[in-house]
Amino acid sequence: xxxNKKTKIVATIGPASDSPEKIRELIEAxxxxxxxNMKHNTFDWHSDRILRVRQMAKxxxxxxxxxxxxxxxxxxxxxxxxxxxxxxxxxEIAVGYSFNNHGADIKISHRSIFKILETGDFFLVDDGxxxxxxxxxxxxxxxxxxxxxxxxxxxxxxxxxxxxTNLPSLIKDDLRKLxxxxxxxxxxxxxxxxxxxxxxxILKREMSKRKIRAQIVAKVESRQAIENIDELIDxxxxxxxxxxxxxxxxxxxxxxxxxxKIVRKCRKKHKPVITATQMxxxxxxxxxxxRAEATDxxxxxxxxxDAVMLSEETSIGKYPVKAAEAMARIAYFxxxxxxxxxxxxxxxGSTQLIxxxxxxxxxxxxxxxxxxxxxxxxxxxxTARVLSSFRPKIRIIAITNQPATVQFLSLSYxxxxxxxxxxxxxxxxxxxxxxxxxxxxxxxxxxxxLIIHGRHRGEQGLINSLALEKIK
Numbered sequence: 001x002x003x004n005k006k007t008k009i010v011a012t013i014g015p016a017s018d019s020p021e022k023i024r025e026l027i028e029a030x031x032x033x034x035x036x037n038m039k040h041n042t043f044d045w046h047s048d049r050i051l052r053v054r055q056m057a058k059x060x061x062x063x064x065x066x067x068x069x070x071x072x073x074x075x076x077x078x079x080x081x082x083x084x085x086x087x088x089x090x091x092e093i094a095v096g097y098s099f100n101n102h103g104a105d106i107k108i109s110h111r112s113i114f115k116i117l118e119t120g121d122f123f124l125v126d127d128g129x130x131x132x133x134x135x136x137x138x139x140x141x142x143x144x145x146x147x148x149x150x151x152x153x154x155x156x157x158x159x160x161x162x163x164x165t166n167l168p169s170l171i172k173d174d175l176r177k178l179x180x181x182x183x184x185x186x187x188x189x190x191x192x193x194x195x196x197x198x199x200x201x202i203l204k205r206e207m208s209k210r211k212i213r214a215q216i217v218a219k220v221e222s223r224q225a226i227e228n229i230d231e232l233i234d235x236x237x238x239x240x241x242x243x244x245x246x247x248x249x250x251x252x253x254x255x256x257x258x259x260x261k262i263v264r265k266c267r268k269k270h271k272p273v274i275t276a277t278q279m280x281x282x283x284x285x286x287x288x289x290x291r292a293e294a295t296d297x298x299x300x301x302x303x304x305x306d307a308v309m310l311s312e313e314t315s316i317g318k319y320p321v322k323a324a325e326a327m328a329r330i331a332y333f334x335x336x337x338x339x340x341x342x343x344x345x346x347x348x349g350s351t352q353l354i355x356x357x358x359x360x361x362x363x364x365x366x367x368x369x370x371x372x373x374x375x376x377x378x379x380x381x382x383t384a385r386v387l388s389s390f391r392p393k394i395r396i397i398a399i400t401n402q403p404a405t406v407q408f409l410s411l412s413y414x415x416x417x418x419x420x421x422x423x424x425x426x427x428x429x430x431x432x433x434x435x436x437x438x439x440x441x442x443x444x445x446x447x448x449x450l451i452i453h454g455r456h457r458g459e460q461g462l463i464n465s466l467a468l469e470k471i472k
Contacts, residue, residue, distance in 0.1 A: 006391075006414035007300075007331040008032040008307035010067065010274060011324055014040070014315025018049050023056045025321045026314065030328030032410050033065035033188070035309065038177045039076060039155055046177075050184045063417055065410035067188035067217065068181050070174040072199070073167035074192040074245075075158040077125065078107040082154040087130065087146040094143050102141040106152065114140055116163050122147075126156040127244040127277075159248040164224065169199040175206060182210045187407040190217035190240060195224040200235040215408055217274070221245035226258060229265065238411060239266050240309070244277035256299075263303045267343045270382075270389045272411045275300040276309035280327060284317040289326050297330045304340040304391050306413040340391040354464045355386045358450050361468065362392050371468070373397060373449040375437070381405040381417070383452060383464070388412045394450075397442055399433060416442065434471060443471050 011031040017023065023034075034053045036046050050066055057064035079085055080099060085106070087093065096104030097111055108114075114137075117123065121134045123144070130150030136143035169191070181189055189212070191203050200218060207214065218225075218236035222245065225232060233239055241262055247255050259275060266273035279297055280289045289297075300308050308327060314320040362371055373395045376384045384398035391413060398409050398417045409417035420433065430451075437443040451467040 005030060005328055005332040006335050007305065008411055008413065009324060009327055009331070010035050010276070010307050010309040010411075011320070012037055012309070012311045012313075012315040013049055013053070014312075016316050016318070017314045017320040018052070020052055020056055022320060023053055024060065026324050027056065027060060027062060027064060029321050029324035030331075031064070031314075031324050033067050033307070035067045035069055035190075035311075037069045037311075037315070038174075038180075039069070039071050039074075039192075043176070043180060047180060047184065050180075050186070054184070063406055063410050065187040065407050066184065067190055068177065068186050069190040069219075070177060070192060070203075071171055072174065072192040072219075073165065073169060073195065075108060075110060075113060075160070075165065075167070076155050077152065077158055078109070079152060079154045080105065084154070085152040087152060088149050089146055091146045092135065092143055093132075093146070093152075094141060096141040098140070102138060102143070104141055108158065110165070110167060111140070112166060113160075114142065116160065116165060117142055121160070121163075124159045124161070124248055125152055126150070128159065128248040157245060159245055161223075161249055167193075169202040170206065178206055178210055178212065181207075181214060182212050186212075186214050187404075187410065188217050188238065189214045190219055192219050192242075193221055193225070193245070194218035194232055194236070195222060196228045197231040197235040200232065213404055220262060222249045226250060229262060233265055233269050233271055236271070237408075238272045238274065238306075240274040240276050242276050244311075247277075259300075260303050263305055264341075264343070267304055267389045267391075270386045272306040272385065272388075272413070274307040274309055274411070275303070275305045277311060279308055280310060280313050280323050283313045283319050283323040283326065287319050287322050289323075289330075294326075294330050297327055298334040301331055301334040302338045302340065304338075304413075306388070307411055343390060350464045351383050352386055354452060354466050355383065355390070357466055358387060358452060359390050359392065361450065361466075362394060369448060369468075371450055372447045373443055374452060375399060375433075375443075375449050376452045378453075379405065381409050381412075384409060384415050384417075385412050387452070388415050395442070397437065418442075438471070445471055447471050 009031050010033045012035040094102045094104045095106045099107055117134050119134050119137050124131050131147045132144035134142050135145045215237035217238040217240050218232045219240045219242045221242040241259050263273050280293050282290050313323040375397050377399045378384055379402050396415045398415050401420050406417040406419045409415045449469050451469050453465045
């Protein structure tokens with residue numbers, strides 16, 4: 001098991017990876033969070049597989065997060081009988097609000113799209129692999145001509161670059177899926193095509209109605225999200241750079257620059273950030289990644305992301321476990337070599353002051369006083385995340401008595417969360433914790449550890465302390 005890597009791995013679960021055996025193998029390969037793409041499969045399928053992940057994590061005695069991904073204001077096509085349609089350059093297809101409109105081959109269940117698109121407009125399908133131009137338009141249909149060969153699969157995404165679709169933040173099916181999130185007490189809820197703070201606020205309101213405590217992942221995949229990135233970072237708990245759609249919505253040459261800038265902004269605000277889409281895409285079919293893909297994962301590590309994500313590689317690919325293993329190996333090796341830039345973060349309260357002091361000690365240690373571990377006591381997990389955002393080379397072990405905090409920290413770089421079933425407001429049980437850490441081989445006798453007491457619920461920023469201890 002890749003326990004020593006710091007970069008977390010998110011793996012999308014699907015037919016290629018949903019058996020208990022494959023789930024176990026993926027966890028052993030280094031997967032920290034399983035993503036459930038709610039745009040595919042049935043309610044019952046997702047419910048059953050979430051239970052499988054929870055049961056396997058409990059059996060293996062490891063922390064594994066569960067992330068459900070809602071459709072949000074994303075456009076998806078539907079094909080008759082869910083079949084795949086082959087198209088050649090020059091072929092024309094009819095697209096309708098229903099299959100009864102103009103003998104439609106494809107259905108789009110957003111009436112506003114038929115008002116937005118005009119004759120001569122372009123749109124793209126499946127992360128831009130197939131492009132169409134609108135050649136005829138009616139009230140609830142249009143006819144489009146393919147500009148290249150390709151395939152139209154059921155439930156594939158559609159992008160209309162340069163157009164503001166004004167779609168609702170959540171569709172009716174998303175609200176139904178929130179009941180599944182509540183039932184299984186999932187850890188993270190991702191909103192596709194998050195555009196503004198208002199989208200996040202609407203999701204928060206719906207979650208509050210259902211008493212869902214999950215953290216919100218804002219998926220950045222449009223020009224509008226880029227323009228509002230600061231308010232999205234402030235309002236969401238976590239940011240995902242979803243490069244598939246983002247690389248269509250903005251010029252492709254901008255993508256790497258935007259990725260690096262967003263990662264930097266997230267670290268400065270102490271918010272976890274995930275890089276996603278096509279990271280090891282060739283491994284859907286092949287047992288080894290390309291050189292470019294290996295470099296892409298390594299560059300994400302050099303950027304300082306909290307997590308990297310696998311999509312079709314693990315959901316429908318031929319080699320899901322090999323893909324996770326390759327990603328873990330690439331991440332682990334490059335973490336040792338990376339000189340991740342520090343962040344200029346003005347202290348905002350005692351927690352950040354304590355963390356800044358801890359980083360000064362970590363950065364100025366000599367051979368006689370080498371610090372190998374930071375043990376952080378925190379109910380909310382905030383202190384651990386602040387320390388994590390600086391990307392220290394040492395281990396971070398977060399001790400908390402909040403089960404939800406343990407799960408939330410499954411997405412934070414370099415953090416090993418540990419649950420304790422007792423108050424953590426004092427050092428009274430310090431020796432018991434150290435004994436447990438030694439038993440689990442997270443620390444060893446003779447090494448130096450920073451002991452940080454973080455903030456607590458209802459007393460944020462008021463209980464902070466820093467100590468240097470030698471493990472005995």
